[in-house]
Amino acid sequence: MTEFSTVPLPVLSFPGTIPFPSEKRPLGGRNCLPVVAPDVGEATCLRWPAPFVPAQEMILRFVAATDERVPHGVQVKNATTGEVFGQIDVWYACPGQVFEFVLSAEQARAAFREGLALSLAEGSVLWLVGAGPHTISAQLPQLVVDPGPSNLDRFLELFCSAASLQPCDWMEVCVLDGLRDWARMGRKDAEDALRLHLNIAFNPEKGRRENIRGVPCDEAPGGPESTGPFALLALEQPGHPSLRFAEQGFERAHVPAWDVIAHGHLVTESCYNIAYPMMAMAVTRGDADLKRRALRQLRMCMNALAEPDDLYLRYHLTTKERTFANWSRGVAWYMLGWMRTLALLAPEERPDDLVEEAGRVVDWAGGYQLPGGLWSCFLKEPEVAPDSSGSAGIAAAVALGIREGMVDKKALPVAQKAYEALMACTSHEGWLRGTSQSNKKETHHMDIQRHPFRVIAPWGMGMLAQLAAQLDFKNERN
Secondary structure, eight states: OGGGTTSOOOEEEOOSOOOOOTTOOOGGGOEEEEEEOTTTSOOEEEEOOSOOOOSSOEEEEEEBOSOOSSEEEEEEEETTTOOEEEEEEEESOOTTOEEEEEEOHHHHHHHHHHOEEEEEEESSEEEEEESSTTOOGGGSSEEEOOOSOOOHHHHHHHHSSGGGOOOTTHHHHHHHHHHHHHHHTTOHHHHHHHHHHHHHHHOTTTOOOBOTTSOBOTTOOOOTTTOTHHHHHHHHOTTOTTHHHHHHHHHHTEETTTTEEOSSEEETHHIIIIIHHHHHHHHHHTOHHHHHHHHHHHHHHHHHHEETTEEEEEEETTTOOEEEETBHHHHHHHHHHHHHHHHTSOGGGSOHHHHHHHHHHHHHHHTTOOTTSOOBSBTTOTTSOBOHHHHHHHHHHHHHHHHTTSSOGGGHHHHHHHHHHHHTTBOSSOOBOOBOOOOOGGGTTHHHHHSSOOBBOHHHHHHHHHHHHHHTOTTOOO
Protein backbone atom coordinates (compact mmCIF):
# COMPACT_ATOMS: atom_id res chain seq x y z
CA MET A 1 0.00 0.00 0.00
CA THR A 2 2.83 2.37 -0.87
CA GLU A 3 0.53 5.09 -2.22
CA PHE A 4 -0.70 5.69 1.33
CA SER A 5 2.68 5.82 3.08
CA THR A 6 2.44 9.61 3.41
CA VAL A 7 -0.83 9.40 5.38
CA PRO A 8 0.17 8.81 9.00
CA LEU A 9 -1.66 6.36 11.21
CA PRO A 10 -3.35 7.90 14.24
CA VAL A 11 -2.54 7.34 17.87
CA LEU A 12 -5.54 5.76 19.55
CA SER A 13 -6.95 6.24 23.01
CA PHE A 14 -9.93 4.27 24.24
CA PRO A 15 -11.61 3.18 27.48
CA GLY A 16 -9.45 0.41 28.86
CA THR A 17 -11.76 -0.95 31.53
CA ILE A 18 -14.37 -2.47 29.21
CA PRO A 19 -14.30 -6.28 29.59
CA PHE A 20 -14.31 -8.35 26.42
CA PRO A 21 -17.29 -10.77 26.31
CA SER A 22 -16.26 -13.87 28.24
CA GLU A 23 -18.15 -16.22 25.94
CA LYS A 24 -16.41 -14.98 22.78
CA ARG A 25 -12.92 -15.03 21.35
CA PRO A 26 -11.46 -12.58 18.83
CA LEU A 27 -10.84 -14.03 15.39
CA GLY A 28 -7.24 -15.16 15.03
CA GLY A 29 -6.30 -14.00 18.51
CA ARG A 30 -6.45 -10.40 17.36
CA ASN A 31 -6.36 -7.46 19.74
CA CYS A 32 -9.59 -5.52 20.09
CA LEU A 33 -10.42 -1.99 21.10
CA PRO A 34 -13.86 -0.79 22.19
CA VAL A 35 -16.11 1.97 20.97
CA VAL A 36 -18.79 2.61 23.58
CA ALA A 37 -21.91 4.61 24.31
CA PRO A 38 -21.41 7.78 26.40
CA ASP A 39 -23.04 6.19 29.46
CA VAL A 40 -20.59 3.28 29.29
CA GLY A 41 -17.31 5.16 28.98
CA GLU A 42 -15.25 7.78 27.21
CA ALA A 43 -15.06 8.13 23.45
CA THR A 44 -12.39 6.33 21.44
CA CYS A 45 -10.15 9.04 19.99
CA LEU A 46 -7.89 9.14 16.95
CA ARG A 47 -5.16 11.79 16.97
CA TRP A 48 -2.43 12.42 14.42
CA PRO A 49 0.93 13.59 15.79
CA ALA A 50 2.47 13.97 12.33
CA PRO A 51 1.36 16.92 10.18
CA PHE A 52 -0.81 16.13 7.18
CA VAL A 53 -2.97 18.57 5.24
CA PRO A 54 -5.40 16.77 2.92
CA ALA A 55 -6.58 18.59 -0.16
CA GLN A 56 -9.53 16.32 -0.84
CA GLU A 57 -12.14 14.29 0.99
CA MET A 58 -10.90 11.30 2.95
CA ILE A 59 -12.40 8.08 4.24
CA LEU A 60 -12.50 7.05 7.88
CA ARG A 61 -12.12 3.29 7.93
CA PHE A 62 -12.14 0.65 10.65
CA VAL A 63 -12.63 -3.12 10.91
CA ALA A 64 -15.11 -4.94 13.14
CA ALA A 65 -13.41 -7.49 15.38
CA THR A 66 -16.30 -9.69 16.52
CA ASP A 67 -19.66 -11.07 15.50
CA GLU A 68 -22.44 -8.65 16.40
CA ARG A 69 -26.12 -9.50 16.70
CA VAL A 70 -27.41 -5.95 17.16
CA PRO A 71 -27.11 -2.78 15.09
CA HIS A 72 -24.64 -0.11 16.13
CA GLY A 73 -24.44 3.52 15.12
CA VAL A 74 -20.95 5.03 15.43
CA GLN A 75 -21.07 8.79 15.82
CA VAL A 76 -18.06 10.60 14.39
CA LYS A 77 -17.11 13.90 16.04
CA ASN A 78 -14.33 16.44 16.15
CA ALA A 79 -12.45 15.33 19.26
CA THR A 80 -11.72 18.90 20.36
CA THR A 81 -14.80 20.93 19.44
CA GLY A 82 -17.41 18.18 19.65
CA GLU A 83 -18.77 19.01 16.19
CA VAL A 84 -20.71 16.02 14.84
CA PHE A 85 -19.51 14.98 11.39
CA GLY A 86 -22.00 12.13 10.96
CA GLN A 87 -22.77 8.53 11.81
CA ILE A 88 -21.62 5.16 10.49
CA ASP A 89 -24.22 2.39 10.45
CA VAL A 90 -22.57 -0.81 11.67
CA TRP A 91 -25.41 -3.29 11.40
CA TYR A 92 -24.92 -6.88 12.61
CA ALA A 93 -21.18 -6.85 11.91
CA CYS A 94 -19.09 -9.95 11.22
CA PRO A 95 -15.41 -10.34 12.15
CA GLY A 96 -13.16 -8.74 9.57
CA GLN A 97 -15.84 -6.54 7.99
CA VAL A 98 -14.70 -3.06 7.00
CA PHE A 99 -16.82 0.04 7.54
CA GLU A 100 -16.29 3.47 6.00
CA PHE A 101 -17.34 7.08 6.45
CA VAL A 102 -16.53 9.92 4.05
CA LEU A 103 -15.15 13.15 5.52
CA SER A 104 -15.11 16.32 3.45
CA ALA A 105 -11.71 17.92 2.88
CA GLU A 106 -12.54 20.52 5.52
CA GLN A 107 -13.57 17.85 8.04
CA ALA A 108 -10.46 15.82 7.26
CA ARG A 109 -8.21 18.84 7.85
CA ALA A 110 -9.95 19.43 11.17
CA ALA A 111 -9.50 15.76 12.07
CA PHE A 112 -5.74 15.92 11.52
CA ARG A 113 -5.53 19.12 13.57
CA GLU A 114 -7.93 18.28 16.39
CA GLY A 115 -8.58 14.55 16.29
CA LEU A 116 -11.66 12.39 15.82
CA ALA A 117 -13.87 10.97 18.56
CA LEU A 118 -15.94 7.80 18.06
CA SER A 119 -18.83 6.87 20.32
CA LEU A 120 -22.02 4.87 19.97
CA ALA A 121 -25.32 6.57 19.32
CA GLU A 122 -26.88 3.10 19.03
CA GLY A 123 -25.72 0.02 20.95
CA SER A 124 -23.48 -0.20 24.01
CA VAL A 125 -20.09 -1.65 22.96
CA LEU A 126 -18.59 -2.30 19.52
CA TRP A 127 -15.21 -4.02 19.23
CA LEU A 128 -12.77 -2.96 16.50
CA VAL A 129 -9.56 -4.59 15.30
CA GLY A 130 -6.48 -3.06 16.93
CA ALA A 131 -2.77 -3.48 16.32
CA GLY A 132 -1.46 -6.93 17.14
CA PRO A 133 -1.39 -10.54 15.91
CA HIS A 134 -2.70 -11.37 12.45
CA THR A 135 -3.45 -7.74 11.65
CA ILE A 136 -1.94 -5.51 8.98
CA SER A 137 -1.90 -1.72 8.95
CA ALA A 138 -4.77 -1.52 6.42
CA GLN A 139 -7.10 -2.94 9.10
CA LEU A 140 -6.39 -0.33 11.76
CA PRO A 141 -8.66 2.70 12.35
CA GLN A 142 -7.38 5.45 10.06
CA LEU A 143 -8.09 8.06 7.43
CA VAL A 144 -7.24 7.21 3.83
CA VAL A 145 -7.35 8.83 0.42
CA ASP A 146 -9.33 6.86 -2.16
CA PRO A 147 -8.48 8.16 -5.66
CA GLY A 148 -10.30 5.38 -7.50
CA PRO A 149 -10.76 1.64 -7.95
CA SER A 150 -7.98 -0.88 -7.43
CA ASN A 151 -6.12 -2.91 -9.99
CA LEU A 152 -5.53 -6.63 -9.71
CA ASP A 153 -2.05 -6.37 -8.21
CA ARG A 154 -3.15 -4.06 -5.40
CA PHE A 155 -6.24 -6.15 -4.77
CA LEU A 156 -4.18 -9.33 -4.48
CA GLU A 157 -1.56 -7.65 -2.29
CA LEU A 158 -4.28 -6.90 0.24
CA PHE A 159 -6.18 -10.15 -0.21
CA CYS A 160 -3.13 -12.41 0.13
CA SER A 161 -2.57 -11.43 3.75
CA ALA A 162 -4.05 -11.75 7.22
CA ALA A 163 -6.55 -9.04 6.23
CA SER A 164 -8.71 -11.64 4.49
CA LEU A 165 -8.98 -13.92 7.54
CA GLN A 166 -12.56 -15.04 8.19
CA PRO A 167 -14.37 -17.30 10.67
CA CYS A 168 -13.72 -20.97 9.88
CA ASP A 169 -16.99 -21.66 8.08
CA TRP A 170 -18.68 -20.66 4.81
CA MET A 171 -16.93 -17.29 4.96
CA GLU A 172 -13.40 -18.69 5.12
CA VAL A 173 -13.78 -21.34 2.41
CA CYS A 174 -14.40 -18.52 -0.08
CA VAL A 175 -11.10 -16.97 0.96
CA LEU A 176 -9.14 -20.21 1.08
CA ASP A 177 -10.14 -21.21 -2.45
CA GLY A 178 -9.03 -17.82 -3.74
CA LEU A 179 -5.70 -18.10 -1.93
CA ARG A 180 -5.11 -21.63 -3.16
CA ASP A 181 -5.94 -20.68 -6.75
CA TRP A 182 -3.31 -17.95 -6.72
CA ALA A 183 -0.78 -20.04 -4.80
CA ARG A 184 -1.03 -22.67 -7.52
CA MET A 185 -0.37 -19.93 -10.06
CA GLY A 186 2.90 -19.07 -8.35
CA ARG A 187 2.10 -16.21 -5.96
CA LYS A 188 4.31 -16.63 -2.90
CA ASP A 189 2.18 -14.26 -0.79
CA ALA A 190 -0.89 -16.36 -1.58
CA GLU A 191 0.95 -19.53 -0.57
CA ASP A 192 2.10 -17.91 2.67
CA ALA A 193 -1.38 -16.55 3.43
CA LEU A 194 -2.99 -19.93 2.74
CA ARG A 195 -0.61 -21.58 5.17
CA LEU A 196 -1.24 -18.86 7.76
CA HIS A 197 -5.03 -19.12 7.48
CA LEU A 198 -4.99 -22.92 7.80
CA ASN A 199 -2.58 -22.81 10.73
CA ILE A 200 -4.70 -20.29 12.62
CA ALA A 201 -7.66 -22.67 12.57
CA PHE A 202 -6.06 -26.09 12.40
CA ASN A 203 -2.56 -26.08 13.88
CA PRO A 204 -2.55 -29.18 16.17
CA GLU A 205 -0.96 -27.25 19.07
CA LYS A 206 -2.16 -23.70 18.53
CA GLY A 207 -5.10 -23.96 16.13
CA ARG A 208 -8.33 -22.34 17.18
CA ARG A 209 -11.73 -22.11 15.61
CA GLU A 210 -14.70 -19.97 16.53
CA ASN A 211 -18.25 -20.56 15.38
CA ILE A 212 -20.41 -18.11 13.50
CA ARG A 213 -21.08 -16.21 16.75
CA GLY A 214 -17.43 -15.94 17.74
CA VAL A 215 -17.72 -18.63 20.42
CA PRO A 216 -14.76 -21.07 20.65
CA CYS A 217 -15.46 -24.39 18.91
CA ASP A 218 -11.99 -25.90 18.58
CA GLU A 219 -13.24 -29.48 18.98
CA ALA A 220 -16.64 -29.12 17.34
CA PRO A 221 -17.72 -31.20 14.34
CA GLY A 222 -18.28 -29.40 11.06
CA GLY A 223 -21.81 -28.63 9.91
CA PRO A 224 -23.67 -28.19 6.62
CA GLU A 225 -22.68 -24.52 6.54
CA SER A 226 -19.28 -24.69 8.23
CA THR A 227 -17.24 -27.64 6.90
CA GLY A 228 -16.03 -25.94 3.71
CA PRO A 229 -12.55 -25.01 5.01
CA PHE A 230 -11.81 -28.69 5.58
CA ALA A 231 -11.80 -29.12 1.81
CA LEU A 232 -8.67 -27.00 1.57
CA LEU A 233 -7.15 -28.72 4.59
CA ALA A 234 -7.70 -32.09 2.90
CA LEU A 235 -6.21 -30.91 -0.40
CA GLU A 236 -3.19 -29.26 1.23
CA GLN A 237 -2.59 -31.59 4.20
CA PRO A 238 -4.52 -34.83 3.55
CA GLY A 239 -3.31 -36.54 6.73
CA HIS A 240 -4.12 -33.66 9.08
CA PRO A 241 -5.66 -34.79 12.39
CA SER A 242 -8.30 -32.06 12.35
CA LEU A 243 -10.01 -33.72 9.40
CA ARG A 244 -11.69 -35.94 11.97
CA PHE A 245 -13.95 -32.99 12.82
CA ALA A 246 -15.24 -32.97 9.26
CA GLU A 247 -15.92 -36.70 9.44
CA GLN A 248 -17.72 -36.25 12.75
CA GLY A 249 -19.84 -33.54 11.17
CA PHE A 250 -20.76 -35.76 8.25
CA GLU A 251 -21.98 -38.46 10.62
CA ARG A 252 -23.71 -36.19 13.12
CA ALA A 253 -25.80 -34.45 10.45
CA HIS A 254 -26.47 -37.54 8.35
CA VAL A 255 -30.16 -38.13 7.68
CA PRO A 256 -30.46 -41.89 6.97
CA ALA A 257 -33.89 -41.68 5.34
CA TRP A 258 -32.48 -39.29 2.73
CA ASP A 259 -28.83 -40.43 2.85
CA VAL A 260 -27.85 -36.78 2.90
CA ILE A 261 -26.17 -34.30 5.24
CA ALA A 262 -28.68 -31.79 6.62
CA HIS A 263 -29.77 -30.05 9.82
CA GLY A 264 -33.51 -30.30 9.26
CA HIS A 265 -33.25 -28.76 5.82
CA LEU A 266 -31.17 -29.01 2.69
CA VAL A 267 -29.31 -25.81 1.82
CA THR A 268 -27.34 -24.63 -1.18
CA GLU A 269 -24.45 -23.94 1.22
CA SER A 270 -24.06 -27.69 1.61
CA CYS A 271 -22.95 -28.01 -2.02
CA TYR A 272 -19.92 -25.89 -1.13
CA ASN A 273 -19.57 -26.85 2.54
CA ILE A 274 -20.42 -30.56 2.44
CA ALA A 275 -20.12 -32.03 -1.06
CA TYR A 276 -16.86 -30.18 -1.76
CA PRO A 277 -14.94 -31.15 1.41
CA MET A 278 -16.39 -34.64 1.20
CA MET A 279 -15.06 -34.99 -2.34
CA ALA A 280 -11.70 -33.47 -1.38
CA MET A 281 -11.31 -36.08 1.35
CA ALA A 282 -12.53 -38.82 -0.99
CA VAL A 283 -10.03 -38.14 -3.78
CA THR A 284 -7.06 -37.66 -1.46
CA ARG A 285 -7.87 -40.96 0.29
CA GLY A 286 -9.19 -42.98 -2.61
CA ASP A 287 -12.47 -43.46 -0.73
CA ALA A 288 -15.14 -44.58 -3.22
CA ASP A 289 -18.02 -44.42 -0.74
CA LEU A 290 -17.19 -40.87 0.32
CA LYS A 291 -17.09 -39.93 -3.36
CA ARG A 292 -20.51 -41.47 -3.85
CA ARG A 293 -21.88 -39.52 -0.90
CA ALA A 294 -20.47 -36.24 -2.19
CA LEU A 295 -22.18 -36.75 -5.55
CA ARG A 296 -25.41 -37.71 -3.82
CA GLN A 297 -25.30 -34.49 -1.81
CA LEU A 298 -25.17 -32.52 -5.06
CA ARG A 299 -27.91 -34.58 -6.66
CA MET A 300 -30.24 -34.27 -3.67
CA CYS A 301 -29.71 -30.49 -3.57
CA MET A 302 -30.47 -30.35 -7.28
CA ASN A 303 -33.67 -32.34 -6.86
CA ALA A 304 -34.86 -30.39 -3.81
CA LEU A 305 -33.73 -26.83 -4.56
CA ALA A 306 -33.57 -26.32 -8.31
CA GLU A 307 -36.45 -25.55 -10.66
CA PRO A 308 -36.20 -24.55 -14.33
CA ASP A 309 -36.49 -20.86 -13.45
CA ASP A 310 -35.84 -20.74 -9.70
CA LEU A 311 -33.16 -21.81 -7.24
CA TYR A 312 -34.06 -21.93 -3.57
CA LEU A 313 -31.67 -21.55 -0.64
CA ARG A 314 -33.48 -24.01 1.65
CA TYR A 315 -35.71 -27.07 1.49
CA HIS A 316 -37.26 -28.17 4.81
CA LEU A 317 -37.22 -31.95 4.99
CA THR A 318 -40.39 -32.29 7.04
CA THR A 319 -42.65 -29.56 5.66
CA LYS A 320 -41.19 -29.65 2.12
CA GLU A 321 -41.30 -25.85 2.18
CA ARG A 322 -38.72 -24.03 0.05
CA THR A 323 -37.55 -20.55 0.96
CA PHE A 324 -35.28 -17.72 -0.14
CA ALA A 325 -35.72 -18.04 -3.88
CA ASN A 326 -32.94 -16.82 -6.14
CA TRP A 327 -30.82 -15.13 -3.47
CA SER A 328 -27.55 -14.35 -5.21
CA ARG A 329 -25.26 -15.72 -2.51
CA GLY A 330 -27.36 -18.89 -2.29
CA VAL A 331 -26.99 -19.25 -6.05
CA ALA A 332 -23.24 -18.74 -5.65
CA TRP A 333 -22.98 -21.50 -2.99
CA TYR A 334 -24.83 -23.88 -5.27
CA MET A 335 -22.75 -23.09 -8.33
CA LEU A 336 -19.35 -22.93 -6.62
CA GLY A 337 -20.02 -26.13 -4.73
CA TRP A 338 -21.06 -27.77 -7.97
CA MET A 339 -18.01 -26.73 -9.96
CA ARG A 340 -15.46 -27.21 -7.17
CA THR A 341 -16.75 -30.69 -6.34
CA LEU A 342 -16.87 -31.96 -9.91
CA ALA A 343 -13.53 -30.34 -10.75
CA LEU A 344 -11.84 -32.72 -8.31
CA LEU A 345 -12.87 -35.64 -10.54
CA ALA A 346 -11.37 -36.63 -13.85
CA PRO A 347 -13.72 -35.58 -16.68
CA GLU A 348 -14.70 -39.17 -17.42
CA GLU A 349 -15.76 -39.66 -13.78
CA ARG A 350 -18.19 -36.76 -13.72
CA PRO A 351 -21.82 -37.99 -13.91
CA ASP A 352 -23.58 -36.80 -17.05
CA ASP A 353 -26.63 -35.45 -15.23
CA LEU A 354 -24.48 -33.33 -12.91
CA VAL A 355 -22.40 -31.94 -15.79
CA GLU A 356 -25.65 -31.14 -17.59
CA GLU A 357 -26.86 -29.27 -14.50
CA ALA A 358 -23.61 -27.28 -14.41
CA GLY A 359 -24.31 -25.96 -17.89
CA ARG A 360 -27.99 -25.40 -17.23
CA VAL A 361 -27.51 -23.34 -14.09
CA VAL A 362 -24.86 -21.20 -15.79
CA ASP A 363 -27.24 -20.44 -18.66
CA TRP A 364 -30.03 -19.70 -16.20
CA ALA A 365 -27.97 -17.35 -14.00
CA GLY A 366 -26.44 -15.65 -17.01
CA GLY A 367 -29.90 -14.71 -18.18
CA TYR A 368 -30.41 -12.57 -15.07
CA GLN A 369 -27.09 -10.69 -15.17
CA LEU A 370 -27.74 -6.97 -14.93
CA PRO A 371 -26.58 -4.69 -17.77
CA GLY A 372 -23.77 -3.38 -15.58
CA GLY A 373 -22.32 -6.87 -15.07
CA LEU A 374 -23.46 -7.75 -11.52
CA TRP A 375 -26.50 -9.62 -10.23
CA SER A 376 -29.24 -8.27 -8.03
CA CYS A 377 -29.23 -9.59 -4.47
CA PHE A 378 -32.28 -11.57 -5.66
CA LEU A 379 -31.71 -12.52 -9.28
CA LYS A 380 -35.25 -11.99 -10.51
CA GLU A 381 -35.71 -8.66 -8.70
CA PRO A 382 -33.57 -6.11 -10.57
CA GLU A 383 -34.93 -3.30 -8.42
CA VAL A 384 -32.99 -4.71 -5.43
CA ALA A 385 -29.40 -3.49 -5.10
CA PRO A 386 -26.71 -5.89 -6.36
CA ASP A 387 -24.62 -8.01 -4.01
CA SER A 388 -20.95 -7.97 -5.00
CA SER A 389 -20.17 -11.22 -3.15
CA GLY A 390 -22.99 -13.19 -4.72
CA SER A 391 -22.06 -11.74 -8.10
CA ALA A 392 -18.40 -12.70 -7.65
CA GLY A 393 -19.34 -16.23 -6.61
CA ILE A 394 -21.65 -16.76 -9.56
CA ALA A 395 -19.09 -15.41 -12.01
CA ALA A 396 -16.26 -17.44 -10.46
CA ALA A 397 -18.33 -20.60 -10.86
CA VAL A 398 -19.04 -19.74 -14.50
CA ALA A 399 -15.33 -19.24 -15.21
CA LEU A 400 -14.34 -22.42 -13.35
CA GLY A 401 -16.96 -24.43 -15.20
CA ILE A 402 -15.58 -23.19 -18.51
CA ARG A 403 -11.98 -23.90 -17.50
CA GLU A 404 -12.93 -27.43 -16.47
CA GLY A 405 -14.78 -28.11 -19.72
CA MET A 406 -18.17 -28.46 -18.04
CA VAL A 407 -19.60 -25.21 -19.40
CA ASP A 408 -19.68 -23.88 -22.95
CA LYS A 409 -17.12 -21.15 -23.66
CA LYS A 410 -19.90 -18.94 -24.99
CA ALA A 411 -20.59 -18.06 -21.33
CA LEU A 412 -17.14 -16.50 -20.89
CA PRO A 413 -18.36 -12.90 -21.47
CA VAL A 414 -20.68 -13.33 -18.47
CA ALA A 415 -17.67 -13.88 -16.20
CA GLN A 416 -15.53 -11.23 -17.86
CA LYS A 417 -18.23 -8.58 -17.63
CA ALA A 418 -18.74 -9.40 -13.95
CA TYR A 419 -15.01 -9.12 -13.28
CA GLU A 420 -14.87 -5.64 -14.76
CA ALA A 421 -17.92 -4.53 -12.78
CA LEU A 422 -16.53 -5.98 -9.54
CA MET A 423 -13.15 -4.32 -9.92
CA ALA A 424 -15.00 -1.03 -10.32
CA CYS A 425 -16.50 -1.70 -6.86
CA THR A 426 -13.10 -1.86 -5.15
CA SER A 427 -11.38 0.80 -3.08
CA HIS A 428 -7.96 1.91 -4.25
CA GLU A 429 -6.25 -0.49 -1.80
CA GLY A 430 -8.42 -3.40 -2.90
CA TRP A 431 -11.34 -3.72 -0.45
CA LEU A 432 -14.43 -4.97 -2.29
CA ARG A 433 -17.47 -2.85 -1.54
CA GLY A 434 -21.13 -3.66 -2.09
CA THR A 435 -21.64 -6.97 -0.23
CA SER A 436 -24.98 -7.70 1.40
CA GLN A 437 -24.73 -8.39 5.12
CA SER A 438 -24.58 -11.90 6.54
CA ASN A 439 -28.00 -13.53 6.60
CA LYS A 440 -28.35 -13.72 10.39
CA LYS A 441 -31.77 -14.37 11.87
CA GLU A 442 -31.43 -11.13 13.85
CA THR A 443 -31.32 -9.19 10.57
CA HIS A 444 -34.82 -10.41 9.72
CA HIS A 445 -33.37 -12.22 6.73
CA MET A 446 -34.92 -10.83 3.58
CA ASP A 447 -35.43 -7.39 5.08
CA ILE A 448 -31.73 -6.60 5.27
CA GLN A 449 -31.00 -8.42 2.01
CA ARG A 450 -33.45 -6.20 0.16
CA HIS A 451 -32.22 -3.10 1.98
CA PRO A 452 -29.50 -1.10 0.14
CA PHE A 453 -27.21 -1.42 3.19
CA ARG A 454 -23.95 -3.01 2.05
CA VAL A 455 -20.60 -3.84 3.66
CA ILE A 456 -17.02 -4.75 2.82
CA ALA A 457 -16.52 -8.44 3.66
CA PRO A 458 -13.41 -10.58 2.98
CA TRP A 459 -15.57 -13.50 1.86
CA GLY A 460 -16.58 -11.41 -1.17
CA MET A 461 -12.93 -10.65 -1.87
CA GLY A 462 -12.29 -14.39 -1.79
CA MET A 463 -14.81 -15.04 -4.52
CA LEU A 464 -13.45 -12.14 -6.59
CA ALA A 465 -9.96 -13.65 -6.21
CA GLN A 466 -11.34 -16.98 -7.43
CA LEU A 467 -12.92 -15.28 -10.43
CA ALA A 468 -9.72 -13.44 -11.36
CA ALA A 469 -7.70 -16.65 -11.06
CA GLN A 470 -10.10 -18.65 -13.22
CA LEU A 471 -10.00 -15.95 -15.88
CA ASP A 472 -6.20 -16.24 -15.62
CA PHE A 473 -4.95 -12.70 -15.46
CA LYS A 474 -1.59 -13.99 -14.27
CA ASN A 475 0.33 -12.30 -17.06
CA GLU A 476 -2.16 -9.59 -17.91
CA ARG A 477 -2.41 -7.22 -14.96
CA ASN A 478 -4.59 -4.14 -15.47
